[in-house]
Amino acid sequence: MNVNSCPKRCAKRYFPALGLLLLVGLSVLSNSSEAGKYAYGEDFVRLGKSWPDAGPQYPTVAGQGSPAQKIDFQQQLAAVEDQEGPYSDALAEPLASLGRYYRNSGDLEQATLLYRRALHVVRINDGLYSERQIPVLQELLDVYRVSGDMETLDQRYAYYFRLYGKGQPPYTEVRLRAALGYLRWQREALRRGMDDNTHRRLMDLYQLNENLLKATATDSSVSAGQYREVVLSQIRNLYLLEDRISPRLENIGRVSSAPAFAGPIDQQDLDRRRLESLQKSSFSRGKGLLLELIARQDNTGDVKALAGLHLELGDWHQWHGNASRAGQQYAQVQQLLMSGGQQVLLQKWLGQPVELPDNGAFWQPPAATSEDSPVVLKVAYDVSASGRVSNLESPIEDPNLKSKAIRLKRALKQIRFRPRWINGAAEAAWVQRDYQLLD
Numbered sequence: 001m002n003v004n005s006c007p008k009r010c011a012k013r014y015f016p017a018l019g020l021l022l023l024v025g026l027s028v029l030s031n032s033s034e035a036g037k038y039a040y041g042e043d044f045v046r047l048g049k050s051w052p053d054a055g056p057q058y059p060t061v062a063g064q065g066s067p068a069q070k071i072d073f074q075q076q077l078a079a080v081e082d083q084e085g086p087y088s089d090a091l092a093e094p095l096a097s098l099g100r101y102y103r104n105s106g107d108l109e110q111a112t113l114l115y116r117r118a119l120h121v122v123r124i125n126d127g128l129y130s131e132r133q134i135p136v137l138q139e140l141l142d143v144y145r146v147s148g149d150m151e152t153l154d155q156r157y158a159y160y161f162r163l164y165g166k167g168q169p170p171y172t173e174v175r176l177r178a179a180l181g182y183l184r185w186q187r188e189a190l191r192r193g194m195d196d197n198t199h200r201r202l203m204d205l206y207q208l209n210e211n212l213l214k215a216t217a218t219d220s221s222v223s224a225g226q227y228r229e230v231v232l233s234q235i236r237n238l239y240l241l242e243d244r245i246s247p248r249l250e251n252i253g254r255v256s257s258a259p260a261f262a263g264p265i266d267q268q269d270l271d272r273r274r275l276e277s278l279q280k281s282s283f284s285r286g287k288g289l290l291l292e293l294i295a296r297q298d299n300t301g302d303v304k305a306l307a308g309l310h311l312e313l314g315d316w317h318q319w320h321g322n323a324s325r326a327g328q329q330y331a332q333v334q335q336l337l338m339s340g341g342q343q344v345l346l347q348k349w350l351g352q353p354v355e356l357p358d359n360g361a362f363w364q365p366p367a368a369t370s371e372d373s374p375v376v377l378k379v380a381y382d383v384s385a386s387g388r389v390s391n392l393e394s395p396i397e398d399p400n401l402k403s404k405a406i407r408l409k410r411a412l413k414q415i416r417f418r419p420r421w422i423n424g425a426a427e428a429a430w431v432q433r434d435y436q437l438l439d
Contacts, residue, residue, distance in 0.1 A: 037319060038415040039243045040355045041363030042191070044408055047376055047434040051360025053236060055188050056142055073098040089125040092118050096136050103139070108147045115140040129163065131174050148367060154194060157185045167212050171222050176230075183209055183233050190240060191364040199271035202237075202244060206278065209234045213289075224300055228309075231293045232359075235312065238286045239319075239361035245275045286316050303340035307333045311349055312359075319356045319416055323386045323426075330421050350421035353383035353429050358418065366438065375437040377405050379412065385426040387417040408435060 041051075076094040084090060099114030115136055122133045137160060144153040161167070164178035186205040190198060209230070216222040216230050278285075290313040297306045314329030330350060337346040366374070381392040392409040396402055419426040 037242070037321070038411065039362040040357060040415045041360060043439055044411060044435050044437050045363055045365075046355065047436050049363075050365070051363055053184055053187060053360035054191075054363050054365055055145065055184065070098070070101055073101060087121060087124050089121065092121045092125075092132075092136070095121065096139070099143075100139065103143055103146070108143050111143050112140065112147075115143065134174060150189075150192065150194060154185075154189060157182055167208060167215075169215060169219060169221075171216060171219055171226070176216075176222070176226055179212055180229055180233060183212075183237075187236060187240060187361070188364060190244070191362065197268060197271075198244065199268055199275055202241060203271045203275055206234075206237050206241060206275075209237055224296060224302075225305075227296070228293060228305070231289050232312070234289060235286055235316070236359055236361040238282045239357050239359070241275060241279055242282050243362065245272070245279045283316075283320055287313065290316060303336050304342060304345065307336040307340075307342070307345075307349075310336065315356050315358060315418055318387055318418055321416070323419075326387075326418075327426055330418070330426070331424060334421060334424060350418070353387070353420050353431055354418040356387075356416050356418055364438075375401070375404060376434050377401065377408055377437065378432065378434050379405075379408060380430070380432040381409075381412065383417050383419060383429050383431060385419050385428050387419045387426075389413050389415075389417065404437060408437065 041049075073094050077091065077098065080088050080090045080094065095114050095118035099111045099118060102108070102111035102114060118136050119133050119140070122130050122136065126132055141153060141156060144150075144156060161178060161182035165175040167179040167182075168175075183205065186201060186208075189195075190201055190205070195201065212230055213234060216227050290309060294306065294309045294313065297309055300306075310329045310332040314326045314333065317323075317329065318326035334346060334350060337343070337349075377394060377396065379392060379394045382390050384390065389412050392412060394405040394409060396405045420429040421427070
């Protein structure tokens with residue numbers, strides 16, 4: 001039928017149908033480009049694999065430290081207190097040492113008291129912002145982590161972040177490390193599901209990192225390595241944002257559309273809408289950050305660091321389903337490392353398929369105090385030159401693990417891999433690996 005000759009009532013039927021077909025077509029294209037993205041590290045991880053972004057893991061092992069050490073530390077404390085009083089600067093070290101003894105012996109409550117007293121002594125003698133308290137602060141945070149007191153850990157991270165400048169200049173090593181540590185903790189809190197308002201936490205995390213990026217980009221006191229850490233922190237945030245947030249669709253008649261502002265909006269809904277807006281441009285934002293960082297690094301002469309950034313950008317493309325653009329970056333990695341005599345590193349990075357993302361953005365291991373033995377499954381499979389899995393085999397004899405093996409194989413087929421890269425080209429590979437289930 002010629003639409004130009006169709007009556008208005010006919011056109012009204014025709015154009016909604018056409019719009020629906022276009023919407024379906026765009027949906028298919030979108031799903032095709034996103035197919036296979038998966039939060040690797042959240043539900044399973046290769047056995048023995050770890051990343052610093054999950055935070056330090058300090059299992060408590062009862063019996064570490066001898067009674068003689070305890071007595072020695074106590075005698076040191078008593079001697080200093082008798083000679084110099086309860087606020088002597090010399091008390092800080094034996095207090096921290098005794099706290100360390102109790103932590104390793106499993107008495108976390110006593111360890112907490114001693115660490116806090118050590119901090120008090122340092123602050124009285126050096127002032128509230130003393131850098132000398134940093135090691136003690138870190139050990140105290142570790143005690144909260146091991147004890148499972150995540151609420152207090154969350155509060156302490158926020159307090160120390162405020163104490164050391166809230167991400168504002170001047171960017172001394174200590175202040176910048178505190179800001180990056182706080183950003184790292186916020187990702188961990190999101191992975192742990194610390195509270196119900198994850199959208200607010202995620203929005204604050206992204207915006208704080210963005211502010212830090214803008215402030216450090218032009219600050220001459222910030223080294224190239226420090227700025228690199230700030231950028232890669234935001235890249236991990238973008239991975240989280242893309243996984244946790246997807247645009248909502250509401251049905252209006254027979255056609256889906258984005259929800260409109262039709263009534264009062266609470267803060268959670270507003271945060272969600274802002275995150276949805278960020279999600280739409282997150283791929284280009286991540287690519288732009290990495291390209292800008294590569295341009296900066298290109299002038300430093302550090303071949304390893306430059307190759308590492310091309311690897312990051314290649315992984316970003318690969319995770320988003322663009323194997324061709326990823327391949328261009330992996331080729332740069334190979335060229336740089338070969339010219340720099342870094343064959344061992346080249347083999348480590350590109351000599352075998354690697355599950356993506358390879359930065360721990362989604363990995364949070366079970367608590368160190370967990371008594372359950374981890375479930376470990378062996379799986380063999382092919383990884384194509386484009387980074388997709390096929391021909392999975394799992395020799396599971398225990399009937400209680402059959403369903404877990406099926407779920408693991410399904411998850412492996414969903415994620416993307418950095419393919420093996422040999423002689424300037426991606427190649428298919430067969431691998432056999434052990435995976436730990438994390439649920």
